[in-house]
Amino acid sequence: MAETLTIRRPDDWHLHLRDGAVLKSVLPYTTQQFGRAIVMPNLTPPITTTAAANAYRNRIVAAIPEGVSFKPLMTAYLTNGTDADALAAGYRDGAYVAAKLYPAHATTNSSAGVTDIRNIDGVLERMAEVGMPLLVHGEVTDPAVDIFDREAVFIDKVLEPLIKRLPTLRIVFEHATTERAVQFIRQAGAHIGATITPHHLLLNRNAMFQGGIRPHHYCLPVVKREKHRLALVEAATSGDPHFFLGTDSAPHAVAAKETACGCAGIFNAPTAIELYAEVFDSAGALDRLEAFASLNGPRFYGLPVNQQTITLERSPMTVPDAVALPDGGEIRPFRAGETLAWRFVT
Numbered sequence: 001m002a003e004t005l006t007i008r009r010p011d012d013w014h015l016h017l018r019d020g021a022v023l024k025s026v027l028p029y030t031t032q033q034f035g036r037a038i039v040m041p042n043l044t045p046p047i048t049t050t051a052a053a054n055a056y057r058n059r060i061v062a063a064i065p066e067g068v069s070f071k072p073l074m075t076a077y078l079t080n081g082t083d084a085d086a087l088a089a090g091y092r093d094g095a096y097v098a099a100k101l102y103p104a105h106a107t108t109n110s111s112a113g114v115t116d117i118r119n120i121d122g123v124l125e126r127m128a129e130v131g132m133p134l135l136v137h138g139e140v141t142d143p144a145v146d147i148f149d150r151e152a153v154f155i156d157k158v159l160e161p162l163i164k165r166l167p168t169l170r171i172v173f174e175h176a177t178t179e180r181a182v183q184f185i186r187q188a189g190a191h192i193g194a195t196i197t198p199h200h201l202l203l204n205r206n207a208m209f210q211g212g213i214r215p216h217h218y219c220l221p222v223v224k225r226e227k228h229r230l231a232l233v234e235a236a237t238s239g240d241p242h243f244f245l246g247t248d249s250a251p252h253a254v255a256a257k258e259t260a261c262g263c264a265g266i267f268n269a270p271t272a273i274e275l276y277a278e279v280f281d282s283a284g285a286l287d288r289l290e291a292f293a294s295l296n297g298p299r300f301y302g303l304p305v306n307q308q309t310i311t312l313e314r315s316p317m318t319v320p321d322a323v324a325l326p327d328g329g330e331i332r333p334f335r336a337g338e339t340l341a342w343r344f345v346t
């Protein structure tokens with residue numbers, strides 16, 4: 001009999017679901033594996049009001065396959081013009097569980113983001129007062145800063161001063177990609193956490209250029225040197241409660257990725273938990289997968305852990321080549337056509 005692993009049902013604390021036909025095509029992959037997900041608000045236009053968040057939640061709920069239990073956790077997209085009272089009311093009333101800071105032009109659909117964090121001092125003060133978590137895309141956007149250094153510079157120039165100004169603000173450093181981020185988060189208080197993606201645990205920057213340019217390995221923040229990947233694996237598999245699962249699964253049509261200026265984003269939802277299992281297995285830490293995937297996130301967000309369980313088994317499975325879209329386009333999953341060592345059973 002194949003070796004199996006049963007853990008509490010995990011949650012995805014960083015997910016892009018898009019909208020319309022793409023939402024309907026990608027959502028079932030997530031709802032099959034995860035009990036809840038933090039849904040990123042970078043639609044066009046972005047989710048900046050409770051009315052937009054509630055309407056988006058309803059569209060997501062309507063797309064959940066029948067008989068599946070799944071709870072989308074909605075987020076607000078911060079702009080220079082975010083109103084602190086309206087944001088805090090949205091948090092209090094449950095329209096949002098958190099707010100996302102996209103530095104303007106840092107990534108996909110971030111042009112409406114915040115141009116200088118000091119523009120939202122009042123909003124962040126209010127968030128600290130009411131306990132609303134701030135989710136950060138932790139990269140500076142200064143074109144003079146090398147793209148591989150943008151995360152470390154963000155920590156020095158933006159995050160450290162922010163924590164000094166607002167020491168009680170709850171912060172999730174999303175999709176951590178560097179040793180610097182790991183070291184910083186590890187020594188921070190329990191009100192600061194970080195998500196780690198499967199692809200940053202599995203790839204180093206060579207993967208973007210292996211035998212030619214590899215658009216399906218391009219995401220933001222970009223994958224880094226091997227020493228950073230190793231630091232991320234160490235952090236994720238250590239059991240340290242600061243670190244939890246966030247796939248950053250970010251679907252883009254193949255045509256938008258295989259082009260002269262391709263979009264950033266890796267679509268890993270079809271085999272997310274299998275990919276994490278592979279990482280933990282390689283590190284000899286399968287016994288810590290549950291903490292990372294199913295316990296540390298709820299603890300940070302102050303939510304109950306899921307009561308159901310999922311089971312994986314060690315048997316080969318082939319990742320689908322593509323997910324078809326109704327318009328004739330398709331989305332290529334991470335590791336498309338390759339064989340993985342673990343299979344999600346139920």
Ligand code: NCD
Nearest residue numbers: 016107108219220250264265
């Ligand atoms: C994300 C997207 O496509 O929305 N892309 C990505 O490369 N991760 C945005 C983001 O999380 O930066």
Ligand code: ZN
Nearest residue numbers: 016040248250
């Ligand atoms: Zn993201």
